[in-house]
Structures are given as C-alpha cells and as structure tokens.
Amino acid sequence: MIQQEQRPLYEIKANLFKGLAHPYRIHILEILSSAPETTVSEMIEVTGLEASHLSQHLAVLRRYGLVTSDRRGSVVFYRLAFAQVADLLFVARQLLTELLGSSSEQLSSLGDLPVIALTPPGPTHSAQPATQPGGGW
Amino acid sequence: MIQQEQRPLYEIKANLFKGLAHPYRIHILEILSSAPETTVSEMIEVTGLEASHLSQHLAVLRRYGLVTSDRRGSVVFYRLAFAQVADLLFVARQLLTELLGSSSEQLSSLGDLPVIALTPPGPTHSAQPATQPGGGW
DNA sequence: GCTTGATATGATGAGTTCATCAAGTCAGAA
C-alpha cells in the first residue's frame, strides 16, 4: 500500500494526507504528540473508542509509517515515528486558524455564501444548496 | 450555519487533510504554490487532465476554502487562499523526506518541487514533538 | 439573436474506506 518509491511526489504526498484523513487518527496523533509514548489502554480511555476500532486505526498509522510501537510484557507502547508529524499537525492548525477565521468573517459580513469551508460531507447541516464536499460527484 | 468551531479540532483538522488527500489536488496546489495565480487552461496543460475532471477537483478545493478564483472575461484565475497552504505542503515534504529516507534514499524525485519558505518562526524546529500547550487541540 | 471557447455541474457505476462484531494471538498469573 505504501510503496511510493518512484511515483511523482504529489502522489506520495496525497497518500500521506490520506493517512491523516480521519478524525480518530488525528486524535491519536495529537495524543502521541503530547507525550513521549502512550499505551493502547490509555488511548482507549482518552478517545473512548472500542479496542478493535482503535487498533484498526493504529494499524493504518503504522502502515503509513507515522507511528511506531513496541510491546513490553502484555502492554503495547506507541509513539510518533518522526517529530515532523507533530510539525505537520501544528502547521495544519495554523492554517485552520486562518481558514476558520476568514470564513466566519465572510459569513458574518456577506450573509449566506454558498461557501462551506471544511464541512464534512454527509447528512449534516441541511441549510445549504447541494454544494457540499463529497456530496454528489 | 456552519459552526465548525464547536466540533473538536481533530475533526476539523482531519477534514482538512481529507481535502488534500488526492494526487491531483496536491498537484494543483503545488502549481498554485509556484505562481501568484494560474488559469484553468494552464492547469489543464500542466496536469493533462480533462477539463471537467480538473474542474471537479478545483470545486473541491474551493469548497474546502483552500483556493480562491475570479473570472476575467472568459478566463478563470485561481490562487491559494492562504500562504499556509504552501507551508503545509512544505512541511509535508519534509516529513516525507524523513519517512522515505528512513527506508531508502529515493529522494531524487523530490527535486522538482516548488520550495516555499516558511513564515519566520517556522514550525520546523524539529527534534522535539513540540508538546503543544493545552493538549486538546 | 446564434456560435464558439472556457469552465462548471450532474449523474452513474466501480472502487475504496469505515464501523461493527466475531475470532485470534500473545504474555503473565493461577
């Protein structure tokens, strides 16, 4: 899945973002960003996820090379594979600060724009015309 | 009507990455990172995509608030909505350098990328996962 | 008006990812 050796960089990069494109995985990475290492049990507690569900997302992160793990006795410890993962989350947060800030300005000054920044696809918020990410391709 | 401010940040952040999780969209953003603005025709030429296909991805990027556009006559110009978008691509590239470098030295393909300078207190103070104050972001 | 070039939107089937639950592995305790 992750053999990206001789593909154009934009494909490899998109693939990285794909690995990050799930709320639970971001949550996991944020937890791991805030401590040197964390056990699965701790993550279950913090996230409230079912063990198998959490484990699936940890498996994805492992496959993408974003986290590493080792077992000590019956406990498994996880940590970020690279400090740059935390950097990426940090820059993403900066971008979101701009993005959300400006979109709320637009919204309050221009009334109802058909612009929806970063709203996830799905049956949520029905107040908008049919222009939602992922809605109807 | 949008109220993303009330969702946990990791959901909003994951959604941002979702908007970036496609090779063509990354390619488009890299093109836009390397010039102040670009027309759709130019992007068709560079990417080799069919017009409607490109337009769909541009629509996604617009909806996510990552690019803006304006029409002048019959030509539409696109540009990045925020400089931080380029920053994010830059940091992603750094992470990829580590990630791929740790498994092989196939980084020669990284050479043809637009190199974007990060904003002064750049998030590239690597080495430490930067334990952001106030863990819940 | 009508035509043409530049872009955008809609519809659809194929492919992918997700959440859930069942079953499996691995290590230490009894």
Place this chain on the structure above:
DNA sequence: TTCTGACTTGATGAACTCATCATATCAAGC
C-alpha cells in the same frame, strides 16, 4: 495448562470518493 487481560486481525454491509461522460453556463464575437 488453563485462564484472563491486552491487543490485533478478519469479515461484512453501509457510506463515501472517484473517473467518465453528458449537459449546462458564461463571455465574447459575429
């Protein structure tokens, strides 16, 4: 050696994303 706790893997239907093609819009000329 069986049990139990801590995780991981497998299977499956629902939901989502994609590429393709058809259709629509918009601006400039004729």
